[in-house]
Amino acid sequence: MSVEPAETWIFGYGSLMWSPGFPFAESRRAKLTGFHRAFCVYSIHxxxxxxxxxLVLGLDRGGACEGIAFRIAPEARRATLAYLRARELIYGVYREALVPIALAHTESEPPRTVWATAYIAERCHPAYAGCLPLAREALLIRRSIGQGGTNLDYLLSTRGHLLDLGIREPRLERLIALTGTGRTRQAGAHSNAPRSVALARAWAEKPTRRPRTVRDNRFGYRAKLAGL
Incomplete structure (x- = not known):
């Protein structure tokens, strides 16, 4: 029989940081050990x-990840989890897990560890991209647009909210430099900023070579995506 935690916390490391989509009673900076934030999931919608x-973010094995933890009121727990499952589990590339996270201290509360719901990248799914070369990540991100806006907006919003939390990630900064958007102001998650749309469309028109090999390729679908 499963045991529910005394409190309900949700750990956000990507778009949940700036667009949670659910009401919450409290938000705190938090750290998850054992997983890191990575652009490891192909996005085709x-x-x-x-x-x-x-490419969008997932929690992948190893390292640590800092983000935002949201505490959910007891009466909102069921509706919040239903919303998140409809949002995150629709394609099966993420799996839901209860993980221990360390909450940062505040003026009124010392640091403590709580159990939180997090959505982890499923390595067996064909949309799992793995650890691509940084240049390949930059190419996919700077030329891609979907229903939620440009991939560049997603990247810049992630960087902007991490900076607001005082979190710097060298790999993410290098990725931004490779996309040529290092001096572009932060864009909202759903803003479709004209500059990022123009950049994405310009890069989409550039011809690209098909790679000779696809690293860690176990699925024909993954090979097809990597070759586009």
Whole structure:
């Protein structure tokens, strides 16, 4: 029989940080150990298409990840989890897990560890991209547009909210430099900023070579995406 935690916390590391989509009673900076934030999931709907797949974030094995923890009121628990499952589990590339996270201290509360719901990248799913070369990540991100807006907006919003929390990630900064948007102001998650749309469309028109090999390729679908 499963045991529910005394409190309900949700750990956000990507778009949940700026667009949670659910009411919450409290938000705190938090750290998850054992997983890191990575552009390891192909997006063919929200930030790309089947022809021009983008990349979105997932929690992948190893390292640590800092983000935002949201505490949910008891009466909102069922509705919040139903919403998140409809949002995150629709394609099966994420799996829901209860993980221990360390909440940062505040003026009124010391640091403590709580159990939180998080959505982890499923490595067995064909849309799992793995650890692509940084240049490949930049190419996919800067040319891709989906139902949720440009992949560049997604990247810049992630960087902007991490900076607001005082979190710097060298790999993410290098990725931004490679996309050529290092001096572009932060864009909202759903803003479709004209500059990022123009950049994505310009890059989409550039011809790209098909790679000779696809690293960690176990699925024909993954090979097709990597070759676009």
């Amino acid at each position: 929200y930030r790309g298409t089947e022809r021009r797949p983008g």
